[in-house]
Amino acid sequence: MTATFEPGPLPDESAARTMRIGEVAELTGTTPRTIRYYEEIGLLSGGTERELGKHRCYSPGDVDRIKEIVRLKDLLGLSLEQLSQLLEAETARAGIRREYRETDDPDRQRTLLNQSRGHIDNQLALVRGRIAELSRLEAELSERAALVQEKLGALGE
């Protein structure tokens, strides 16, 4: 199972070693069922087009995407529907990157990059908002801890 990167003619990141669902599940800490489910509800593109009944195959990029999904889900506690909203962003990214590489039109490139930035900014806003809320909570807890500590000091003299 050597993951030898063949020195292909293209320095293309998409020289994707192709994996099957079981491997992807392990790499992402999920299960095949979960991955199929995510595809079912439109969170995953279903990989490349695939004739019904044939095995799904995934790229390392897909693995990253799934990892990101799990991470955002866990950290932000979003529902998968909210996530697919937010990741309409990421969903577009694969396509955007491909098109970005394949176009020479600077205007088009600019447009694509701006989209990308917008998506990232969305995520950033969410994450920062959450951090802010948690920081407020932390401050309150700290204060309470300090109060208790103070009383302990007064007691213990």
Next chain:
Amino acid sequence: MTATFEPGPLPDESAARTMRIGEVAELTGTTPRTIRYYEEIGLLSGGTERELGKHRCYSPGDVDRIKEIVRLKDLLGLSLEQLSQLLEAETARAGIRREYRETDDPDRQRTLLNQSRGHIDNQLALVRGRIAELSRLEAELSERAALVQEKLGALGE
């Protein structure tokens, strides 16, 4: 908001105006059903002892507790079971506070205060851990944003 340790019999805070479930639900942004459910699974004490069939009644402190539950649930994305673990802490606090006010034994007081601090520290650890994870995520997103921005700069110039 937090009914802090007030050793003295202050008139207002201990004058626990008693509310019924509907009012509490509105104040906490929940529903009566939710409150009953929380009681059902042991997250809420069920208020004071109550003869079956009679109306539940709540104190402002109960309102605070429910608010805290909702907040922790939303911010940390914990299950109610995990919450009741964590809030075994808070659950104890009411009793602890009462006993704290009613005892004169400094040793006992110290013990109670230490318990309180332990509970708060538990919550703090959780919150801080979550903040750390989110901060890592924020850093990664920022970096990505910067990369895109850089490319935009190279293009636009």
Next chain:
DNA sequence: TGCTAAACTGACGTTTACGTAAGGAATAGT
């Protein structure tokens, strides 16, 4: 005391996010 709004207790329904089992193909190794 009588009335009405709000609460009470079951008990079944619902959504989300998968788990699990069944029966049949596809793919890799020999």
Next chain:
DNA sequence: ACTATTCCTTACGTAAACGTCAGTTTAGCA
């Protein structure tokens, strides 16, 4: 070509966290 995995689809099952009746009962008030 044969075989053992791994995967496929379909479909029903499940746990958590409530929502939603339905049929009573309680509590505040006129």
